[in-house]
Structures are given as structure tokens and as C-alpha cells.
Amino acid sequence: MKRNAKVSTxxxxxxxxxxxxLSELQRAGVVRISSSALGKSMGLTASQIRQDLFCFGxxxxxxxxxxxxxxxxxxxxxxGINRGHTVVVMGTxxxxxxxxxxxxxxxxxxxxxxxxxxxxxxxxxxxxxxxVYHADELEAFVAAHPVSVGMLTVSISAAQSVxxxxxxxxxxxxxNFTNHELAISRENVVVESVHFSDSLLTLSYLxxxxxxxxxxxxxELP
Amino acid sequence: MKRNAKVSTxxxxxxxxxxxxLSELQRAGVVRISSSALGKSMGLTASQIRQDLFCFGxxxxxxxxxxxxxxxxxxxxxxGINRGHTVVVMGTxxxxxxxxxxxxxxxxxxxxxxxxxxxxxxxxxxxxxxxVYHADELEAFVAAHPVSVGMLTVSISAAQSVxxxxxxxxxxxxxNFTNHELAISRENVVVESVHFSDSLLTLSYLxxxxxxxxxxxxxELP
Numbered sequence: 001m002k003r004n005a006k007v008s009t010x011x012x013x014x015x016x017x018x019x020x021x022l023s024e025l026q027r028a029g030v031v032r033i034s035s036s037a038l039g040k041s042m043g044l045t046a047s048q049i050r051q052d053l054f055c056f057g058x059x060x061x062x063x064x065x066x067x068x069x070x071x072x073x074x075x076x077x078x079x080g081i082n083r084g085h086t087v088v089v090m091g092t093x094x095x096x097x098x099x100x101x102x103x104x105x106x107x108x109x110x111x112x113x114x115x116x117x118x119x120x121x122x123x124x125x126x127x128x129x130x131x132v133y134h135a136d137e138l139e140a141f142v143a144a145h146p147v148s149v150g151m152l153t154v155s156i157s158a159a160q161s162v163x164x165x166x167x168x169x170x171x172x173x174x175x176n177f178t179n180h181e182l183a184i185s186r187e188n189v190v191v192e193s194v195h196f197s198d199s200l201l202t203l204s205y206l207x208x209x210x211x212x213x214x215x216x217x218x219x220e221l222p
Numbered sequence: 223m224k225r226n227a228k229v230s231t232x233x234x235x236x237x238x239x240x241x242x243x244l245s246e247l248q249r250a251g252v253v254r255i256s257s258s259a260l261g262k263s264m265g266l267t268a269s270q271i272r273q274d275l276f277c278f279g280x281x282x283x284x285x286x287x288x289x290x291x292x293x294x295x296x297x298x299x300x301x302g303i304n305r306g307h308t309v310v311v312m313g314t315x316x317x318x319x320x321x322x323x324x325x326x327x328x329x330x331x332x333x334x335x336x337x338x339x340x341x342x343x344x345x346x347x348x349x350x351x352x353x354v355y356h357a358d359e360l361e362a363f364v365a366a367h368p369v370s371v372g373m374l375t376v377s378i379s380a381a382q383s384v385x386x387x388x389x390x391x392x393x394x395x396x397x398n399f400t401n402h403e404l405a406i407s408r409e410n411v412v413v414e415s416v417h418f419s420d421s422l423l424t425l426s427y428l429x430x431x432x433x434x435x436x437x438x439x440x441x442e443l444p
Contacts, residue, residue: 208302
């Protein structure tokens with residue numbers, strides 16, 4: 001598989017969407033899809049799709065479209081889905097618990113190994129089969145198990161200190177739900193944040209624009 | 223305020239980040255900031271920042287940087303933060319509850335009016351002061367109150383039908399946490415989805431790339 005060296009962040013951000021759409025097409029029994037049909041279902045143009053996928057080598061065959069299963073497999077490979085990544089959850093409040101119970105880690109190539117908390121009512125129990133240990137045991141656990149990613153669902157006040165402990169223990173990535181801008185002390189540790197507010201503000205922008213459009217339309221009426 | 227007509231999705235997606243960073247700078251007591259300093263804290267170049275903000279008119283003054291409070295206010299205005307948007311929450315499972323209890327709707331310009339569920343143990347109670355009504359009461363509630371957005375934290379199997387009800391009741395936007403690709407029957411209703419899997423797969427990509435970089439480095443060693 002040929003890959004062009006420098007891939008833009010925008011393309012990388014779209015790859016998971018491709019993977020998600022291709023998984024849905026696969027479940028729906030679709031075998032081949034044209035770039036224009038794939039584009040339509042994703043809200044992109046056919047030429048955008050061809051450009052994106054060209055960054056990672058030649059997938060489609062002129063006039064035949066893309067084979068759904070092999071394109072999905074290739075993109076999964078690029079995304080690192082078969083690398084045996086593992087994750088631990090820091091904080092089993094409502095949000096941590098919701099994600100442990102409902103999120104399909106395995107469909108995204110991650111094995112959920114354990115959760116950590118300080119609440120004595122939770123420590124020693126299991127959530128959806130996942131053992132909850134005391135946060136004090138984190139370092140020993142990471143030393144004994146290969147942990148790729150620490151998911152942060154602690155309170156914002158605890159976010160930086162728990163992040164530091166994960167980084168010092170040797171994880172390679174932080175999946176951050178705390179809405180805190182984390183400072184990372186090691187160069188090769190990556191942070192990916194889910195900022196609920198960014199998403200809601202985007203929605204706010206979009207509905208505000210629509211409001212304007214409606215007003216403008218009214219103004220245009222005789 | 224001059225606004226260029228066509229603003230790219232990429233710029234729009236960055237506006238909430240600007241707003242978040244400017245809010246933090248404001249809390250930290252920063253009065254003015256140069257485009258290069260703002261860029262550094264956001265991982266963007268100074269020229270990128272100047273380009274982005276130029277889309278919405280002239281904010282900065284050559285050589286003086288940006289005034290933090292007025293830039294924040296202008297971006298908040300663009301994002302529609304002062305439009306009196308309102309939201310109702312559909313589904314008070316762990317995720318819905320976590321967001322009701324912890325997310326600062328008001329800092330993002332939204333008023334959280336009510337939550338809806340079908341669970342008799344929750345209906346009639348309050349979560350963090352927010353009343354929970356039976357889902358059957360949704361249409362009557364939306365008819366009586368101005369509801370801009372419905373937040374979807376129901377199960378994936380209920381996602382489309384609850385979305386349809388919100389759209390038919392007249393909301394203008396859906397904030398979707400169900401990981402279901404919603405079909406929207408009305409033209410002027412917007413969907414904004416928080417896809418946890420897209421975020422985790424991006425992290426998977428980033429840590430996988432780092433692995434490769436390390437391997438390549440090793441190969442380069444004598």
C-alpha cells in the first residue's frame with residue numbers, strides 16, 4: 001500500500017467517517033460503491049473522495065467503483081485498528097459508566113482492560129464485566145499490562161494530575177473528555193479531546209445562520 | 223461587522239475552539255494577544271489565524287494584536303451565543319444524566335428547559351434541577367415552549383423515531399449522541415453529531431503513526 005508522506009489533518013479527520021460509512025454499507029450488504037454514491041451518503045463530492053483516498057494509494061478501479069470490504073479493511077489498517085490497542089478508563093462517574101456500558105471499543109480495535117476510581121462503593125466491582133480498581137493501583141497495572149490509551153472521565157479539577165500519572169506510567173495516548181486543555185510533558189504522547197461545547201457551538205452557529213437566512217428571505221419578499 | 227459570504231466548514235469548525243481559548247485567556251486575565259501567541263496556544267500558525275478571522279471581518283489592529291474580550295464577544299456573536307437558544311434532553315440514561323449534571327449549557331448560550339424519558343422511576347423527578355417529563359408529553363411541551371434543539375441520548379434503536387418526533391414538533395437542530403446516522407425529513411433542520419468512535423479512531427491513527435515513526439527511526443540507525 002503506497003502512502004503519500006504528508007497527509008493533511010482534514011483528510012485524517014475524515015478517515016474514521018469513511019470507516020464508519022463503509023461498515024454500514026457492509027452491514028447493508030453493499031459489495032461495490034462508486035465514488036459519487038459514497039460521496040452522496042457522506043455529504044462530499046466524488047472528486048473529494050477520490051482525492052482523499054488517493055493520499056493513501058490507489059483503491060478504486062476506474063469505472064468499477066470501490067470494493068466495500070477491501071476499502072474498509074485498508075482504511076482500518078491505516079487507522080491502526082489491527083494493532084491490538086488497549087485502553088483503561090479513569091473515572092467511573094455517569095460519563096465513564098455510560099461509555100463503558102455502551103461504547104463498542106472492540107469494533108474500533110481497542111480492548112478495554114480496566115477502570116479506575118477512588119470511590120469505595122465502586123472499587124472492587126465490575127461495570128459491564130470490566131473490573132474497577134482503586135486509582136492507587138494505576139501504575140502497577142500499567143507496568144504489568146500493555147496499556148496504549150488512558151480515557152479521562154474524571155472531574156476537570158483532577159484532569160491534569162490523572163493525565164500526568166498516565167503519561168508517566170507510559171501510555172501513548174490520552175482520550176480526554178474533561179474539557180480541560182491538558183499539558184503533556186512527553187513529546188510522543190498524543191491527546192485527542194472530545195469537546196462537547198465545540199459541537200454544541202457549531203450547532204448554535206448553524207441554526208443561527210438558518211435564522212438569518214429565513215429573515216433574509218422574508219426581507220426579499222414584496 | 224463585515225462577513226464574507228462563503229465561509230468554509232473548516233473555519234466554522236475552528237470558531238468554537240477560538241471561543242474556548244479566548245474564554246480561557248480572559249479568565250487568566252489576558253487583555254491583548256498577538257496572532258502568533260494565540261496560534262501557539264491553539265496549534266495553528268499566525269497566518270492561519272489572521273486568515274480565519276479575516277473571513278468574519280477585521281478584528282485585530284496591525285502591530286497591536288487582538289483585544290481578548292472584544293474578539294471573544296464578536297466570535298460569540300457569530301456563533302449565535304446571544305440568540306436565546308434552548309434545549310431539551312431526550313433520554314436520561316447514564317450519558318444524558320452525565321451531560322445534564324456536568325455540561326455548562328449556559329456558558330454556551332443555551333438554556334436547558336427539560337428532559338424526557340419513559341422510565342417511570344425517573345419521570346416526575348428532577349436531575350440537577352431539570353424536570354424530567356414523560357416522552358409522551360414532548361409535543362405538548364414544544365408547542366408551549368420555544369425549543370431550539372433536541373439533544374438525543376436515547377438508545378440507537380430509538381434514535382430515528384425520537385428524532386422524527388423532535389423534527390415534527392418543530393425544533394431547528396438535533397444534537398445527536400446516538401452514533402446513528404439520522405435521516406432528516408425537513409430541509410431546514412440541522413444535525414450535529416458527537417461520534418465517539420471517530421475521535422477514538424483518530425487517536426488510534428495518531429498512536430499507530432508514532433509506532434511507525436519509532437520503527438523507521440530504528441531502521442535508520444546503523
